[in-house]
Every structure is written in structure tokens, then in C-alpha cells.
Amino acid sequence: MYNNFALLYDELMDDVDYKNWHLYIEKTFDKFNKKPKTVLEMACGTGNLSYYLAKRGYDLTCFDISSEMLSIAYNKINSFKNVKLLNQNMIDFNLNKKFDAIISACDSINYIIDKDDLLNVFKNVKDHLNKDGIFIFDINSYYKLKHIIGNNTFVEDRDKIYYIWQNYFNSSNNIVEFYLTFFVANENKNYIRFDEEHFQKAYYIDEIIELLKIASFSEIHCFDAFTFNSLREESERIYFVALD
Ligand SMILES: C[S@@+](CC[C@H](N)C(=O)[O-])C[C@H]1O[C@@H](n2cnc3c(N)ncnc32)[C@H](O)[C@@H]1O
CATH class of the missing domain: 2.20.25.110 (S-adenosyl-L-methionine-dependent methyltransferases)
Known part of the structure; x- marks a missing residue:
């Protein structure tokens, strides 16, 4: 659980290029011919990616389970009128709203260490997606x-x-x-x-694909992160794209 680490997170992540990271997310929208207006970012942490998405003008909802992480995110994105920041758990969130795209970045999904809980996350995401919506997330590979x-x-x-x-x-x-x-x-x-x-x-790729299928996603793609290349045995970050 992120507590005091939240205060150091941005400094210790200063080598991560969130600007390019958000461009990769947008390229993924393009690749799958999606033009989302409403976007949900799960496990937004300190809002580094959220900031760039907010600047692009999406109607953006972000949530995280850690209030410490959220308070840093608040300072970064509070001034944007198009952003909502919430304290929610991926496993059982209920926002009473559907989104064109749902994303989660930087291996937040690996924090769901129970397989049944991960299935609940995926089912929840499916329930919060509009028809023809897109779900994009990455994991630290096995x-x-x-x-x-x-x-x-x-x-x-x-x-x-x-x-x-x-x-x-x-x-x-x-x-x-x-x-x-x-x-x-x-x-x-x-x-x-x-x-x-x-x-x-550490999830195997097949485990994740199986859970996404059980959650009724119709099409699932995996990429070596920040490219659209197929996976290598030594891929370290894996991107999943699941379509409604
Ligand atoms: C490695 S950080 C990534 C944060 C952010 N996405 C980024 O790109 O910098 C993982 C985040 O997942 C959040 N998290 C872990 N389990 C969660 C859960 N069950 N529901 C919501 N957020 C969760 C943590 O609080 C933390 O902010």
C-alpha cells in the first residue's frame, strides 16, 4: 500500500517519460479506430499520466485506492475543469457512469494479487465501458x-x-x-x-487473457510495451488491449 512513499514517488519516477506514455495510449486509440470522449483512469497514482490526458481535453475520471497518492494528484490536476478525482478500489468500484475508454498504467494491475479479485476488476471494467469501448492496461511481465x-x-x-x-x-x-x-x-x-x-x-499472459475472456471482452491484443510488436520472451512490460 502506498503511504509515505507517495511523497517521494514523483522524485523517484523522474526517469519515466509520462508525456510519451500518454502519446502511446493515444496511438493505441488510433490503432483501434477509437475516438474516446470519456476516459476513466484506474489507479492513477500521483496523476502523472492523468495530467497529460487532462491537457488533451478528455472528460476524465481518475481514481486510486491510496489517499496519499491522490493528494499529490490533486495538486497536479485540480485546476482542470474536465477532471474528476476519486478514492476507489479497482476491485469493487461503482461509478454509475460508462466510459468510452478505461485505462490503467504502470503495472497497477499487478497489485491485484488474487485471481478472483482480478476477474472482478475486469468484470467491473466491462460494466463501466460504453458499447465499442476500449480497455488498455499494462503489467510487469512474469x-x-x-x-x-x-x-x-x-x-x-x-x-x-x-x-x-x-x-x-x-x-x-x-x-x-x-x-x-x-x-x-x-x-x-x-x-x-x-x-x-x-x-x-506475476501473472502469465494466458491467465490474464482467460480472465478477460470470462469477463466477456470480445477481442484481446498483447504488445511489447510502447510498440505494437508481438511479445518477446524477455518483454518486461506488456500492454493489453481488450475491446468491448
Ligand atoms: C505503480 S503505481 C502507478 C500509478 C500511476 N498509474 C502511474 O502511472 O504512475 C500503482 C498504483 O496502483 C494503486 N492501486 C493499487 N491497488 C489498487 C486498487 N485495488 N484500486 C485502486 N488503485 C490501486 C496504488 O495506490 C498506486 O497508486
Whole structure:
């Protein structure tokens, strides 16, 4: 669960090009001949992608489960009249509105670690899509979680933040446990420590496709992220496009 990490998220994600990320989402709309007016972004986090989508003028609804992440997002997108920001859970959201497109970015779907819950997410998305709507999301691949992130430790020493990210891949359930320890310098140059635990599930592509089919999506496509190429064995981020 994102708590204090929310305050550091944007700084630690400063190498992620959200401007290009939003262009890829729009290219995907074009590829499938969609011209959405209403867009729902699930698990919007601190609103980095939401900001670019808001600028493009969509009637945008964004939600996240973490109020800490949402409060950062609020500062970024509050001034846009075309955006609504909500605190909701992907598993059981009910917005009483349908959308032309529903998206979720940056492996938020891997945070749904129970398969039945993921099916509920997909069914919920289907119920919130207009006829001929499009659902676009990405996941961290099984390969990336097992072989790059899992059972590995990352350390980063930045100007005011020092963090250690220790990961364990549990082969019995394919869940990766992330243990994050942050040391953040305050104005007196004293370091304050806080810890967070996150869990992501490494899904096989076929598992996701099966769940999307059970949720009644009629057409499903997978791409190596930020391209429209087919998947490679070592694809790290996988894009799914599911059509109503
Ligand atoms: C890696 S961050 C990605 C945030 C944002 N999409 C981005 O591109 O920067 C994952 C996000 O998923 C959110 N999240 C995890 N489980 C969720 C759930 N069940 N419902 C809604 N949001 C969830 C977290 O709070 C976090 O903001």
C-alpha cells in the first residue's frame, strides 16, 4: 500500500517519460479506430499520466485506492475543469457512469494479487465501458518480476533520499514481496526512516487473457510495451488491449 512513499514517488519516477506514455495510449486509440470522449483512469497514482490526458481535453475520471497518492494528484490536476478525482478500489468500484475508454498504467494491475479479485476488476471494467469501448492496461511481465525484480535488492543513493528495495519472489504463489526502506533527509540534514511493503503478482499472459475472456471482452491484443510488436520472451512490460 502506498503511504509515505507517495511523497517521494514523483522524485523517484523522474526517469519515466509520462508525456510519451500518454502519446502511446493515444496511438493505441488510433490503432483501434477509437475516438474516446470519456476516459476513466484506474489507479492513477500521483496523476502523472492523468495530467497529460487532462491537457488533451478528455472528460476524465481518475481514481486510486491510496489517499496519499491522490493528494499529490490533486495538486497536479485540480485546476482542470474536465477532471474528476476519486478514492476507489479497482476491485469493487461503482461509478454509475460508462466510459468510452478505461485505462490503467504502470503495472497497477499487478497489485491485484488474487485471481478472483482480478476477474472482478475486469468484470467491473466491462460494466463501466460504453458499447465499442476500449480497455488498455499494462503489467510487469512474469519474466521481469521473476528474473529481474524478484530475489534482488536495489539501492539508490540520491541527494536527499537513500533507499533500499529488497524483493522476494514466492514461487508457491508467484507473488513478489517488495520491502522498501527509505531514509529521507529533513531540513536539519537528519535522516528520517520509514518502511513500506508492497506485493505484486506475476501473472502469465494466458491467465490474464482467460480472465478477460470470462469477463466477456470480445477481442484481446498483447504488445511489447510502447510498440505494437508481438511479445518477446524477455518483454518486461506488456500492454493489453481488450475491446468491448
Ligand atoms: C505503480 S503505481 C502507478 C500509478 C500511476 N498509474 C502511474 O502511472 O504512475 C500503482 C498504483 O496502483 C494503486 N492501486 C493499487 N491497488 C489498487 C486498487 N485495488 N484500486 C485502486 N488503485 C490501486 C496504488 O495506490 C498506486 O497508486
